[in-house]
Amino acid sequence: MAAPMRPTSLSLFFMLGTLSSSLLCSLISIEAAAAASSGGYQHAQEADRVSALPGQSSNPAMSQFSGYITVNQQNGRELFYWFFEAQTVPSQRPLLLWLNGGPGCSSIGYGAAVELGPLRVKRNGTGLEFNRYAWNQEANLLFLESPVGVGFSYTNTSSDLSKLDDGFVAEDAYNFLVNWFKRFPQYQTHDFYISGESYAGHYVPQLSELVYDRNRDGKNYYPHINFKGFIVGNPETEDYNDSKGLLEYAWSHTVVSNEVFRLASRVCDFRLFNWTDECVTVMSLLFQQYREIDIYNIYAPKCTSKPSSASSSPGVPSAAEAVERRGKGSLRAMGVLPGGYDPCYSAYAEEYFNRADVKKSLHADAFGSANRSWKVCNDSILRTYNFTVASVLPIYTKLINAGLKIWVYSGDADGRVPVIGTRYWVESLALPLRSQWRPWYHRGQVGGRFVEYEGVALVTVRGAGHLVPLNKPSEGLALINSYLSGRQLPTRR
Amino acid sequence: MAAPMRPTSLSLFFMLGTLSSSLLCSLISIEAAAAASSGGYQHAQEADRVSALPGQSSNPAMSQFSGYITVNQQNGRELFYWFFEAQTVPSQRPLLLWLNGGPGCSSIGYGAAVELGPLRVKRNGTGLEFNRYAWNQEANLLFLESPVGVGFSYTNTSSDLSKLDDGFVAEDAYNFLVNWFKRFPQYQTHDFYISGESYAGHYVPQLSELVYDRNRDGKNYYPHINFKGFIVGNPETEDYNDSKGLLEYAWSHTVVSNEVFRLASRVCDFRLFNWTDECVTVMSLLFQQYREIDIYNIYAPKCTSKPSSASSSPGVPSAAEAVERRGKGSLRAMGVLPGGYDPCYSAYAEEYFNRADVKKSLHADAFGSANRSWKVCNDSILRTYNFTVASVLPIYTKLINAGLKIWVYSGDADGRVPVIGTRYWVESLALPLRSQWRPWYHRGQVGGRFVEYEGVALVTVRGAGHLVPLNKPSEGLALINSYLSGRQLPTRR
Structure with missing residues (x-):
């Protein structure tokens, strides 16, 4: 309506x-x-x-x-x-x-x-x-x-x-x-x-x-x-640390070779908004490795069934695509974008939300969208989107000073926006430490770890990928409960 | 007999x-x-x-x-x-x-x-x-x-x-x-x-x-x-790289804080056979974090039930134990030794192998052992063992030159002898590369990665901990089949 x-x-x-x-x-x-x-x-x-x-x-x-x-x-x-x-x-x-x-x-x-x-x-x-x-x-x-x-x-x-x-x-x-x-x-x-x-x-x-x-x-x-x-x-936040973290994560989590890691470390200046051709070439070797697994959840099985529509594969591009797009010279131009996930999930949702009876029940059959097929991710938006902001950290600083309640969480099995980069940029805010890094518990196990700074908390979710509420639903619920209620995450088993 | x-x-x-x-x-x-x-x-x-x-x-x-x-x-x-x-x-x-x-x-x-x-x-x-x-x-x-x-x-x-x-x-x-x-x-x-x-x-x-x-x-x-x-x-091989890898792994896998990681990086000289008191102090902070999870399989649930005997907990010592043993100043003296695993498994085996009928059937009721309780790991051996060898790499060099078939594998979710350190020491052998780092496949998924040098191959097992055949039995069998048969690990899905 x-x-x-x-x-x-x-x-x-x-x-x-x-x-x-x-x-x-x-x-x-x-x-x-x-x-x-x-x-x-x-x-x-x-x-x-x-x-x-x-x-x-x-x-x-x-x-x-x-x-x-x-x-x-x-x-x-x-x-x-x-x-x-x-x-x-x-x-x-x-x-x-x-x-x-x-x-x-x-x-x-x-x-x-x-x-x-x-x-x-x-x-x-x-x-x-x-x-x-x-x-x-x-x-x-x-x-x-x-x-x-x-x-x-x-x-x-x-x-x-x-x-x-x-x-x-x-x-x-x-x-x-x-x-x-x-x-x-x-x-x-x-x-x-x-x-x-x-x-x-x-x-x-x-x-x-x-x-x-x-x-x-x-x-x-x-x-x-x-x-x-x-x-x-698992928020894309600051290109420099996100990219640095992505590279280091791929090496420390056995995805790439020593050679690719060292070469990328040497030739890539992630402070540049657009990567050099040399950097794109070596990073495309890294992404080739990620095509073999689910970059968004590196220990999970990769969905190998075909997505329902050819274009509904928003995750990692083929190596060929990655190299083809190198002219634009950035992680984004390589099509390796966050937000997408496994085409298996996409396929299920796309089956459902394209049903006429579903659209009608949801009041989603408006003139402008009725005849368009609904997709979990729209690749053409991804391709035409104008990326102009390399960092939202200045906003963090401003809103932390404004006293807003700000939490960042990170599933630590995500290769796309890895916890390593997130740790780097959170630390780069140079905030006073309020409570030290330590585990939080869920159902008698370590749910992850957290650290509180004055103005921002970082919470990790152990073994979760890019989509924390999907991979660790019970931990995800505990997390949002703590955030909204203002209660600390459980620090005892 | x-x-x-x-x-x-x-x-x-x-x-x-x-x-x-x-x-x-x-x-x-x-x-x-x-x-x-x-x-x-x-x-x-x-x-x-x-x-x-x-x-x-x-x-x-x-x-x-x-x-x-x-x-x-x-x-x-x-x-x-x-x-x-x-x-x-x-x-x-x-x-x-x-x-x-x-x-x-x-x-x-x-x-x-x-x-x-x-x-x-x-x-x-x-x-x-x-x-x-x-x-x-x-x-x-x-x-x-x-x-x-x-x-x-x-x-x-x-x-x-x-x-x-x-x-x-x-x-x-x-x-x-x-x-x-x-x-x-x-x-x-x-x-x-x-x-x-x-x-x-x-x-x-x-x-x-x-x-x-x-x-x-x-x-x-x-x-x-x-x-x-x-x-x-997941072989303990060379103290220097194994320890360096352990520290880096703990940080890159969200176990320890930035502060502990940086302090240990600064004060620990892992080339020393015995760590300095300063290093032991900071590393004991790291091991405190590992007490909260299963260091041998960092994404698995930790066994929280009591082992059958108080001494059958061969894994990670309490923080107090770790600090108490600091005088000896080494990773081993801290009691944090590999080889052990979860007390839950120990308990099952100890129930079984201490039965008189089992001992008799196994011909294990010899004079010297009949009245001693069988344990999965004997802590007193661990405590009195004389650690004198910091590196077995010279043996690798010798036996590689002798033309023996040598493979090393590493479950990449092991925090105790982590894949990072293993990658370091394998590379330190400075052998010519025979085939590049790449995935191997098992049942349509990436089983892990491998790299072949002239004389040694390193194979990782994705998502497995310290005990690969326990955590990934099917992958483990495929691995030993490849090793023994001389067939390459599958390089296609």
Whole structure:
């Protein structure tokens, strides 16, 4: 469903075609606020309610909603969300937004249906089963497909797709939030947290900064969001340390030879935004090795069955592809992007979410997306995305100083955004140590380790890959419980 | 059963009390050879035959033998063995000796009954079950409890136990071999290989050198052994690189903090045979972290149940123990020794092998061992062992030049003798590269990686810990098949 007042606002936006996006967004807020004050939100909210989904197993009673939120009236940009109220006392639980990365990967396809959502796609895509480690035991849980072009989200202005970059994504996500709160004003005062993994390591801090800044804007253009902090998993954060960590991890975890490791260490200057040809050549040898295993979970079996569609293999490119793209000279240009995962999972979700009855039940059969096939990751978004931000560390510094609650977690069996690089950049923030590195426990075992600095905590999850809530669901739930509740992770067995 | 001619030779040895051990051993050979030529071996061999063991499951027909071989008549040193003929065409299969490490750990308790033997102890020690990945599919398989004091092996001269060191162990093992071949002369001409893991990383090359040297001795003191090569797993080899690797592995695998890693890197000179007090202090912090997980398999659950006997915990010492032993200033003095494993496994084996009916069936109820409780690892051996050899690399160089077939394998999830250190010392041999580092495949997945140098191959086993045949039995079998058959590991999926 689109935002309720679209006809009126559409004409308004046609008259204002040259306005800046920031002013536009404030106008969106104003129009949505009007809707809210008139009580129109109740109708829109109810229209988004999901009664039951095809093949949904019996599960605890749980309110869910899904549909579209307009983020740019003029260009016809609509972002799709799926929202689950907390399983118990939703009125007293925080609101948690979850974002997947890619760029181009769907928070429905990964976060909701494979990782931490309460309804998980069954093995062959025939239906949904209840996930007893769902994070909506802890929070009201909001999944957003972002940016436009991802999953069911769309734009009626195809040129938008060539303009996607981190700033664009953050602006649209911010507009989404503002208008989502208009449709669900009962959550406006809840504590609000942002979470995500992989390339959402960019999205999450960037959106956080926008929310923080606009909350402080004195001109009352922007509604106040009760924003408390963010948590990111295996987050792409700073190219230099992420790349250095990737190389060192591949060697210390037996993926590459001594020769490739030493050569890459010598010829690659990861401080460069674009790698030199020499560096690309040797790094492509490294990625050739990763083609043989699941880079996102290096000890797991690799899925060897074919994905349902040829293009739905968002993980590691072939060596040929990697070398072919070397001209662009960067990790990203080599197509080795985070956020994707195993094509086996993709295939199951793609079976399910492309069913007409499922689309209808989810209110996802809007004009702009009805005839497009839904994919877990959209490779064309990945290819055309404009990578312009090499580091989000300045945002960390700013938001740590602002007193937000910031946690970083890392599944330590991930080769793509490895814990080694994450340790490096967290340490590079040069924050005072609050509590030393030590284990945390889960069910009598070491769940991982954690270290607390003044302003940020780093938590590792032992034996988990890139998608922690998939690989270690019980540990993942314990982690988000600790984060949201403010309780320390268990330090005794 | 003791060697057949004991009464005669005993008196001989009493007369020769001051002879050197090497001359003694040649005399042992001579007396045993006399027994063989007289045909007496057949009786002794049959007396060692094991018909059936208590609680043994039905399994493929398989000849097995066990008993004692005298290695020093004068002092009454008897080594216990358990031998399984190959499951098929034993007359055409090579003979493979397996040694566990410790020092103090039993090749019966680990190798035979937990790892690669055809009869594995059941979970609660009630019986034995057939292991379908047993290495006697590939070879005639000989397990030796070495040195005296380990398992059922014993000495009647308790002062022997204070003299144990690598040289002592190798001499006794050599004497064992010579006399075992007298009892089983039908194997004298078979291709012979030596294998083992952990601290057997010392035993195996040292015994190999002895066999090699004595085969070449021109004086015909020593019978010829058709020795072809050796293979070692997660082998303690060279203190410097093993220790460096241990530290780097602990950091790169999220076990220790940045602070401990950097401090240890600064204050520890692993080239010293005994660490400085400063180094011991910081390394004890590292081992404190390893107390929380299974150092021998860092992603596995740690066994949290109590071992059957308080002293049967051969793995990681408590932090207090570690610090208490710091005076001795070495990794070994800290009690953190390889070879041991999880007390849960120990408990099962100790239940079983301490049964009187089991001892009787195995011919293990000899005078010297009957009243002693059998342990998977004997801590007192570990404590009193004289560590005098910091590196066995000179032996590698010598035996590589001799053209022996030498393989090293490494489960890459082992924190105790980690693959990082093994990579370092293998590279330090400075051998020409024969084939580059690349994956090998097993059942459509990457089993690990391997690299071949002129004279030595290094094979990793992905996701396996210290005890590869226990953690990855199918991969372990594929590995020993490749080694023994001379076929390359599969390089295609």
